[in-house]
Amino acid sequence: MTLPSLRFGSKMARYCIVQGGMSIRISLSRLAAAVANAGGVGTIGGMGMPPEELRQEIRAARSMSRGVIGVNLMYAGTIFDHLLETCIEELVDFVAIGAGFARAPFKKLAQFGIPSLCIISSEKAARIAARTEGITGVVVESGQAGGHLGPENPNISTWELFPGVLKALREHGFIGPVIAAGGILHRSDVDRALRMGADGVQMGIRFAMTEESSASPQMKQAWQRATGSQVEDWSPTGMASRAIVPHTDERLPRITQDGVRCTTCLKFCRHRNDPAVSHCISTALTRSQRGDVANGLVFTGPRVGEIFDIVPVAEVFRRLLTPAGQTGSARVGRPLVTPP
Ligand SMILES: Cc1cc2nc3c(=O)[nH]c(=O)nc-3n(C[C@H](O)[C@H](O)[C@H](O)COP(=O)(O)O)c2cc1C
Structure with a gap:
């Protein structure tokens, strides 16, 4: 199966692979630009930095890549409105919003022609998102994701959560792309998500564990x-x-x-x-x-044990682009843990 592309407003990412935004200063310009240059969708994690720092990160990413690069913001953040304003001033390719919900930010982004992704974890949220003006795409994030978790059952897998949320979105008239997130590491996971009806996948820990990630x-x-x-x-x-x-x-x-x-x-x-x-x-x-x-705290999802190496982003993409079952996507070292 060839990986489909993913459209963000007037821009198109060659592959439907979204690098999830990772605060605090894990996914900065270097990682986002490397992912965008590889044909994916790069995301700067905006939570935990002042607006001027975010502006510099956006500009730095732009200077390194002409691909699709957006910003992830947490609605729960104190200075969410200021960071959103910065994204609008810089006309980023998209803004992904999670950790809390309000309709106004999506409407505002749409007024400026900026695509948005709404990160949700339940069918209830799907019904609200489907009725919210301005939401371009939805990320459905399961309990297999790293960081703060949205699902009522924090152990629910992507394979259990996604189908019901997708159905609720479509039944309530949402026509935009729906992206699966949480515990997606390998090409076989990407294929499985696409077979479930996802338009793309969002991946966190695999990209956190790259040379370009800003984690120590x-x-x-x-x-x-x-x-x-x-x-x-x-x-x-x-x-x-x-x-x-x-x-x-x-x-x-x-x-x-x-x-x-x-x-x-x-x-x-x-x-x-x-x-x-x-x-x-x-x-x-x-x-x-x-x-x-x-x-300190080290956030990650439960499948972290399946990743053994810190590699350049280009190598992550090489593996993801190698059809499942072929040697290019093979992992070396410890045995695989079968996902639930
Ligand atoms: C270290 C770390 C930090 C994260 N920070 C954020 C964040 O600031 N905002 C957010 O919406 N999601 C955050 N996430 C979730 C990712 O964007 C992504 O959706 C999730 O990690 C996907 O699951 P995976 O890591 O199993 O691929 C974080 C994940 C990790 C591992």
Whole structure:
């Protein structure tokens, strides 16, 4: 099967492979541009950075690639509106919005002719998204994804979640592309998602574990050593999340006294409201991104144990473009874990 292309407004990505946005500073311009240059869709993770830094990342990515490059924003972020404004000013190719929902941002993006992706994890959200003006495409993200999780059942797989959400979207009149995300690593997964009716796939951890990703070498090593991930429920966002090591709340960094990081963090944070409750998620993620994995958080989905190597993005695409069953997509080393 030849991989289909994916249209974003006036631009076309040669392959229907979307690199998921990864905050905090994991997917920056270098990764997004490399993915776009390989024919996929590159995404800068915008959460956790001030608007001017995001602007510089967008411009840097543009200087490296003429492919499709967008920005991922979390609606739950305190400065979401400012970051959205920056995306509009820079006329990015698309904006993907997750972690919370409002209709207004999609309408606004449409007014400026900017395509948008709405990230959802339930049939209920599908019915709302289908009726929301301006949404160009939908990403259906399962409990097999890394980071914060949307599904009610955080263990639900893409194969279990996707068909019902796709059906709900189509029954309620949504005609745009629907993209499957969570636990998609290999060409065989991509083919399986396409057979289920997906128009494309979004992949996170496979791209986090590349040379172009901005995670620290220590974080990349932690992913390489990991055999899986577990669901945690102590995130101050109130959402379940997946991380590779059993962090205890005590080990995680507490919020700084001056609260400086909160200006680019979450609108609602249980920890900010009551510092006795939990840790600062932004500090924990930033520590790992910078190399202090022992005191930080390492997000990933449960299939991380199937990726053994840190390779250039071009090599990821070479493997993905090799039809399943042929040697080019083979992995070396430990045996494969069969997806549920
Ligand atoms: C380290 C990490 C950080 C992530 N950060 C974000 C984020 O900021 N916003 C978001 O919508 N999704 C985020 N995600 C989810 C990815 O964009 C993607 O949808 C998901 O990882 C797909 O699952 P996979 O990793 O199994 O391929 C993150 C994932 C990882 C692994």
